[in-house]
Amino acid sequence: xxxxxxxxxxxxxxxxxxxxxxxxxxxxxxxxxxxxxxxxxxxxxxxxxxxxxxxxxxxxxxxxxxxxxxxxxxxxxxxxxxxxxxxxxxxxxxxxxxxxxxxxxxxxxxxxxxxxxxxxxxxxxxxxxxxxxxxx
Numbered sequence: 001x002x003x004x005x006x007x008x009x010x011x012x013x014x015x016x017x018x019x020x021x022x023x024x025x026x027x028x029x030x031x032x033x034x035x036x037x038x039x040x041x042x043x044x045x046x047x048x049x050x051x052x053x054x055x056x057x058x059x060x061x062x063x064x065x066x067x068x069x070x071x072x073x074x075x076x077x078x079x080x081x082x083x084x085x086x087x088x089x090x091x092x093x094x095x096x097x098x099x100x101x102x103x104x105x106x107x108x109x110x111x112x113x114x115x116x117x118x119x120x121x122x123x124x125x126x127x128x129x130x131x132x133x134x135x136x
Contacts, residue, residue, distance in 0.1 A: 007032040011041075018122050019098075020051040029116035038118055042099070042109040044069060047136070049100035052077055052128035056121035059114040060091040062099075067107030073097040077131040096125055100132055 009032060013025040024041035027034050042062075052072070062071075068084045073095055083089050091097050093114075101107050111118065 005033075018051070018119055018124050019053055021048065023111075023118070028118070035116040037112060037114060038116055039110065039112045040118055041065075042111050044099065044101040044107050044109070046101055046104050046106065049132050050098045052096055052098040052125040052132070054094050054096050054123050054125065055091075055113060055115070055118075056123055057093050058121055059093050060097075061088060061112045062091070063088045063110040063112075065108040065110050067101070067105050068103055069099050069101045069107040069109070071097055071099050072132060077128050096128065098128070098132060100135065102135065 009027050011024060014022055015025055016022050021042060021044065024043065025031055026038065026040040028038040028040070029035060064083045064085050064087050066085055068082060071081045071083055071089055073079050073081065073091065075096060077096060077098060081089060099109065115121065
């Protein structure tokens, strides 16, 4: 029988993802051996946005723990959804998106992906940064 272990992940480890933002590492393939789901914390200072990207064939759920942030999404990031504290947002697989903290306070996301690591099948779309620059 395969041995399965419960793992506690303590705060303190950070990393910069291909999304261009710094995460607090949570449960993932690397920290807990998770293969089907991962969860990380994304603190975003005011004025910061990620590099637009998609998660190929991977779904995302994000919960706004603190503050508020605008999620730009769509083929050309033409859609905007303001996510406020206590709200969740679902991002289907293959949808271009980028969170952009346009507020004057830090926001903190709890981000879950349907994969063992948030960097799996991540496709960066830096050519769309110009769409975000219009809102600076």
